[in-house]
Structures are given as C-alpha cells and as structure tokens.
Amino acid sequence: MTAKIIDGKAIAQELRGNIAKAAAELAKDHGIVPGLAVVLVGADPASEVYVRSKSKAVTDAGMKSFDHKLPADTSQDDLLALIKQLNEDKNVHGILVQLPLPSQIDSTLVLNSIDPNKDVDGFHPVNAGRLATGQRALVPCTPFGCVILAKKMHSSLSGMNAVVIGRSNIVGKPLAQLLLAENCTVTVAHSKTKDLPGVCREADLLFAAVGRPEMVKGDWIKPGATVIDVGINRVPGEAGKTKLVGDVDYKEALAVAGAVTPVPGGVGPMTIACVILNTLRAACASAGLPEPKV
Ligand SMILES: NC(=O)C1=CN([C@@H]2O[C@H](COP(=O)(O)OP(=O)(O)OC[C@H]3O[C@@H](n4cnc5c(N)ncnc54)[C@H](OP(=O)(O)O)[C@@H]3O)[C@@H](O)[C@H]2O)C=CC1
Numbered sequence: 001m002t003a004k005i006i007d008g009k010a011i012a013q014e015l016r017g018n019i020a021k022a023a024a025e026l027a028k029d030h031g032i033v034p035g036l037a038v039v040l041v042g043a044d045p046a047s048e049v050y051v052r053s054k055s056k057a058v059t060d061a062g063m064k065s066f067d068h069k070l071p072a073d074t075s076q077d078d079l080l081a082l083i084k085q086l087n088e089d090k091n092v093h094g095i096l097v098q099l100p101l102p103s104q105i106d107s108t109l110v111l112n113s114i115d116p117n118k119d120v121d122g123f124h125p126v127n128a129g130r131l132a133t134g135q136r137a138l139v140p141c142t143p144f145g146c147v148i149l150a151k152k153m154h155s156s157l158s159g160m161n162a163v164v165i166g167r168s169n170i171v172g173k174p175l176a177q178l179l180l181a182e183n184c185t186v187t188v189a190h191s192k193t194k195d196l197p198g199v200c201r202e203a204d205l206l207f208a209a210v211g212r213p214e215m216v217k218g219d220w221i222k223p224g225a226t227v228i229d230v231g232i233n234r235v236p237g238e239a240g241k242t243k244l245v246g247d248v249d250y251k252e253a254l255a256v257a258g259a260v261t262p263v264p265g266g267v268g269p270m271t272i273a274c275v276i277l278n279t280l281r282a283a284c285a286s287a288g289l290p291e292p293k294v
C-alpha cells in the first residue's frame with residue numbers, strides 16, 4: 001500500500017484564497033482591514049524566513065502587515081512598551097511575537113502581556129483556558145492547521161483514536177484540546193511514555209510534534225492511519241547542504257499509513273495560513289461580528 005500524500009501547501013493556498021475573500025467582504029461591508037503586527041527580536045535566520053512568509057501571506061490576503069524588527073539586545077522593558085503600544089493600536093487586530101526570544105527576555109511575561117483578543121498565536125493563558133472550556137478562542141496556529149488537515153481526510157473525527165506525541169504548550173497540549181473538541185479519544189504521549197511504539201500503533205490519527213528527526217518508524221503506524229508530521233528538523237543532506245525532515249520516517253510511513261503529510265509542504269504552510277485566519281477572526285471578534293466563514 002502507498003499512502004496518500006496530504007498536500008499541505010495546496011490546502012493552505014486554498015484556505016488563504018478563502019480568507020482573502022472573507023477579508024474583502026469585511027472591508028466592503030464594515031470598512032475593517034485586518035492588521036497583523038509581527039515582532040522579531042534579533043536576527044535568527046529561520047525566524048526571518050518565517051516572519052517574511054507571514055508578512056507576505058498577510059498582504060496577499062489584502063490585510064495590513066506591521067513588521068517590528070528589534071535588535072538582539074533589546075531590553076524586556078522596551079519590548080513590553082512596544083506590546084503596550086500595539087495593544088492600544090486600533091489598526092492592529094493581531095500581535096505575534098516570534099519565538100524564541102533572546103535570553104535576557106522572559107518569554108512567558110511577554111506573551112502574557114499581549115491582549116488576549118489580539119493573541120493570534122493563541123499562547124496567552126486566557127486563550128488556552130477558553131480553548132479548554134469550549135469558548136470562542138484564538139487557538140494556536142500549528143495545532144489548528146493539523147486539525148484542518150485531519151478533517152480534509154475524514155469528514156468526521158468523532159470516535160477516532162488520536163495519539164499526539166509531544167505536550168508542549170504551543171503544539172501538543174492545544175492539539176489534544178482541539179481533538180477532544182472533535183470528539184476524538186485522545187492520548188498524549190511524551191518522553192516518559194512507556195512503549196511509545198505500542199501506543200502509536202493504536203492511533204487512527206497520529207500526530208508527531210517532538211523535534212526528533214524521523215523518530216516515528218513504519219512499524220509504529222497502524223496500517224491505514226492518518227499521520228500528521230509537525231516536526232521541522234534541519235539535518236545534514238547531500239553535498240554539504242542541509243535538508244528539512246519531520247519527526248516521522250516519511251519513506252517508511254508511506255508504505256504503511258493511509259495518508260501522511262510531507263515535510264516540507266505539510267503542516268508548515270498551514271501554520272502560516274492559520275496566522276492569517278486568526279488575524280481575520282480577531283478582527284471580526286473585535287467588531288462584535290460572528291465567526292467568519294472560510
Ligand atoms: N510546522 C510548524 O509550523 C511547527 C513545527 N514545530 C516543530 O514541531 C516539533 C515540536 O515542537 P515543540 O512542541 O515546540 O517542541 P518541544 O521541544 O517544546 O516539545 C517536544 C515534546 O516532545 C517530547 N519528546 C521529546 N523526546 C521524546 C521522545 N524520545 N519520545 C517521546 N516524546 C518525546 C517532549 O516530552 P517531555 O514533555 O516529556 O519533555 C515534549 O513534550 C519541532 O520539530 C518543531 O520544530 C513547532 C512549531 C510549529
């Protein structure tokens with residue numbers, strides 16, 4: 001058997017087109033142009049790539065992008081002052097502070113200073129709480145994108161056994177909450193889990209968010225399962241170059257799974273699309289409008 005390849009790039013492109021249409025309607029009917037402020041502290045090359053693709057996706061969708069690039073030695077107080085200014089700015093509906101932040105800055109303190117209604121990353125404890133209690137929330141973009149991909153493969157996820165490997169606040173935990181809200185039976189595995197391969201083999205839906213290159217092997221996968229690979233790992237490739245691989249052994253997964261996401265071209269592009277979607281959602285909520293349909 002060879003698995004269906006879930007084309008995250010194409011699905012993200014389609015979603016971005018729908019977001020652009022909804023944004024155009026919001027402008028026409030209500031005179032609101034959603035705005036996203038992206039804050040980058042320092043010059044990490046990977047972060048610069050992500051920030052560029054976010055800004056481009058924002059402007060492609062007809063929204064406003066406000067980029068703030070600060071030097072690596074920016075003080076915590078200066079960053080907090082910028083966030084205060086963005087919280088008060090009526091043209092800014094979404095605020096995203098790119099992680100990781102330099103070591104002189106307390107990330108938790110910074111993320112907690114963002115207005116929860118502008119927190120398009122969904123990292124603020126208010127949004128984590130809203131998600132966990134089934135209230136309208138801004139939900140973290142990577143888990144949001146993972147669930148959209150799973151729902152492209154299955155019209156309903158209800159009753160499916162979902163296994164999430166990883167329990168970070170930005171991926172694993174919110175992903176588990178979203179899957180629970182979809183009526184999955186959810187298992188969250190992590191570094192202390194016993195018999196991880198055996199746990200994974202029970203999964204109809206397997207999500208790997210670990211940060212270990214190609215850890216999930218073919219014989220960890222239930223035949224026919226849907227496998228969503230969140231991992232982004234840069235490893236040595238051919239001719240002294242580096243290449244990106246996921247947390248799943250892609251070749252082995254192709255032979256066993258029913259469907260699998262590639263890396264690159266899987267979850268990554270969905271994360272970007274969901275940042276834009278959350279910016280639109282934040283703009284609608286700020287104007288007292290219902291959830292946009294995209
Ligand atoms: N595509 C995208 O848009 C994004 C991709 N990523 C990628 O996703 C991956 C995960 O990111 P993130 O959640 O931030 O990572 P973290 O390092 O914060 O969390 C990793 C999780 O994996 C668990 N883990 C580590 N080693 C093992 C192991 N051997 N067996 C089982 N579980 C293990 C850890 O367990 P424990 O809690 O016990 O330590 C932890 O819960 C990374 O590759 C990252 O680059 C991240 C964000 C966005």
Ligand SMILES: Nc1nc(=O)c2c([nH]1)NC[C@@H]1CN(c3ccc(C(=O)N[C@@H](CCC(=O)O)C(=O)O)cc3)C=[N+]21
Nearest residue numbers: 050097098099100121232264265266267268269271272
């Ligand atoms: N506040 C904050 N929010 C984030 O959402 C956030 C963050 N900080 N810090 C870093 C991680 C990582 N992340 C990715 C986004 C897009 C791709 C992506 O587009 N990947 C492409 C490949 C890109 C490449 O070639 O490097 C793909 O998978 O096809 C990957 C990873 C968001 N993150």
Ligand SMILES: [Mg+2]
Nearest residue numbers: 265266267268
């Ligand atoms: Mg990917």
